Amino acid sequence: QQQVKQSPQSLIVQKGGISIINCAYENTAFDYFPWYQQFPGKGPALLIAIRPDVSEKKEGRFTISFNKSAKQFSLHIMDSQPGDSATYFCAASDMGNEKLTFGTGTRLTIIP
Amino acid sequence: DAGVIQSPRHEVTEMGQEVTLRCKPISGHDYLFWYRQTMMRGLELLIYFNNNVPIDDSGMPEDRFSAKMPNASFSTLKIQPSEPRDSAVYFCASLTRRTSWGVQFFGPGTRLTVL
Numbered sequence: 711q712q713q714v715k716q717s718p719q720s721l722i723v724q725k726g727g728i729s730i731i732n733c734a735y736e737n738t739a740f741d742y743f744p745w746y747q748q749f750p751g752k753g754p755a756l757l758i759a760i761r762p763d764v765s766e767k768k769e770g771r772f773t774i775s776f777n778k779s780a781k782q783f784s785l786h787i788m789d790s791q792p793g794d795s796a797t798y799f800c801a802a803s804d805m806g807n808e809k810l811t812f813g814t815g816t817r818l819t820i821i822p
Numbered sequence: 823d824a825g826v827i828q829s830p831r832h833e834v835t836e837m838g839q840e841v842t843l844r845c846k847p848i849s850g851h852d853y854l855f856w857y858r859q860t861m862m863r864g865l866e867l868l869i870y871f872n873n874n875v876p877i878d879d880s881g882m883p884e885d886r887f888s889a890k891m892p893n894a895s896f897s898t899l900k901i902q903p904s905e906p907r908d909s910a911v912y913f914c915a916s917l918t919r920r921t922s923w924g925v926q927f928f929g930p931g932t933r934l935t936v937l
Binding site for chain 1: 826853864865870872878913915917919924925927928929930931
């Protein structure tokens with residue numbers, strides 16, 4: 711019940727295209743859904759996060775879409791750039807718990 | 823702020839040796855997390871502390887692993903004896919609810935290779 715399932719495992723997108731990464735969860739107590747970005751040789755860093763009181767959150771080219779009834783959330787990267795090439799992790803937690811449950815990660819490659 | 827500091831950045835050791843990884847959290851952060859990252863298992867939480875007290879160590883793989891946090895600015899993860907399957911990147915992360923709820927700040931990691 712604690713799992714967060716992430717897909718796809720890897721993704722190749724052309725420069726300027728839209729990158730979409732999906733996550734699904736089982737635990738209905740989860741109420742905080744961050745996305746972390748990790749570059750090679752670095753630790754993960756928070757990219758954007760959402761709480762279930764809204765269905766979408768946008769920060770620049772990055773958007774989280776959240777579907778509470780389906781227990782799914784996704785990351786959309788608009789106008790994808792080579793600098794976006796990284797591994798992306800979705801995660802989830804509940805308000806009373808600082809422990810994050812991470813997805814398995816998606817390796818995104820943006821090609822020119 | 824310097825961010826989360828981890829040392830060493832790389833460690834190569836032989837099977838059976840003791841390995842100690844170190845972490846200095848961001849000043850003022852009261853939660854500290856240790857993670858292990860491998861290709862096969864992804865990012866796994868090993869243990870986390872709140873105010874220097876271990877809260878959840880259910881992710882510690884076995885008795886060979888131990889973690890301590892003697893004060894608010896220092897934590898260690900020890901593996902004794904080490905085995906080749908412990909080869910991974912180990913991350914430390916810290917967090918405070920006071921200014922940035924839910925945001926874990928990760929260190930650069932320690933890449934451990936056990937031969």
